[in-house]
Amino acid sequence: METLVAAASLIAVQLSGMVVMFGLMRAAPHERCTRYWAASAALAGIGVLLIMLNNGAYRPAILVLGNNFLICGVVLQWCGIRVFFRKTKMIAGWAIGGAFFLLFGLLVLQGAGVMQRSVLSSATILLLLTMSGIELWRSQPRTGGTARTIALGGCVLLCASYTFRLGALLSGSSSGLSTSTALPGLAMLYIIPTFSSLLLWSGLLLLYFERIVGTHQHQATHDELTGLLNRRALTIDGERALSLAQRLHAPLTVAFIDIDHFKDINDSFGHEAGDRVLVEVANIFRQTCRNVDLVGRYGGEEFCFVFPGIDRDGAVAVASRLVQTVRMHDFRLGRPVTASIGLAVTLPEAAQRDWHALLREADAQLYKAKHAGRNRYCIDQPRGEVLSLPQQMAS
């Protein structure tokens, strides 16, 4: 009777573990890796504490509960890593967790000893840790190089210590494992797992913080709608490019581009169509420019370019290409969209021009292009001579 009650209580503990795991699976949000990791750290920590409590005096229910918590924790850690790398399928982790609970319950029913159960839980943890290591290994190196290496190092060390544990259990030296005071045994059982868990957790948290900082940096420097540089970033990078051009006595061109009659587009086709035009125009600009050029959204439907190393002839060629490309593009509005451009060029002999003077000049040229009928570019003459409208584009 006593054995029956003991077995029933173990199965009840086991079933509660399954319920907890599937409850977590349903409740866990699929976009927040930190939620998974926080739950994982809590469950794994409780699991380890329960297993350690059991050490010496054998209390089956506590040992089973400890193992359940630990396995749930490792499953959730793997899930968190998947979520971090924007993978949505978690089925493998949950299947492994579920299989563990079933097999463990069967072992309990069959009256299997601690050794068989420890082999099962160690093998499951080793499998889940290996899967976590593979996720980290396969992720793009650009996702936090150092942080990723730290996390991967922790994971590899944990795998090594669990392999050692499994080897010791299978080779029959398990009885000496938990009470071993020999340094190699202590190191493999307690010191290395603790150290490598810390490494793994620090690496994962660093990865997360690096991504948060990267996202904030991107948001602070880029326009949300078009993904181009925003006004602030363009000013900083533009001033730097101008200083470099002046040091090297190289030319530099600044261009303001404004979509013509954009208010009409919004009024006739709606704000969403207006947004789509802005995004498509931004894509055209990205494709038309080189890597060294700076392209930004200055505000509303106005864009600003900085072309390092481009002199007056080059500026005319680029502007003419931009005006034509926008006009020829099919924006699916049933009518063409055009743009006007104002250009300002620094020449080596006019190197004293500062950034704001260049912007003012480009803006004045844009104003001229608008007033001359739009769908064209305007540029000043070298050395500040009389302004002209060099090339009108056919409407």
Ligand SMILES: Nc1nc2c(ncn2[C@@H]2O[C@H](COP(=O)(O)OP(=O)(O)OP(=O)(O)O)[C@@H](O)[C@H]2O)c(=O)[nH]1
């Ligand atoms: N859809 C959309 N519209 C915007 C955005 N930012 C500014 N606008 C609109 O852009 C329009 C700009 O209008 P105007 O400054 O009169 O310029 P325009 O109609 O292009 O006239 P010209 O520049 O003289 O050819 C305004 O109606 C703004 O509401 C945006 O992010 N999305």
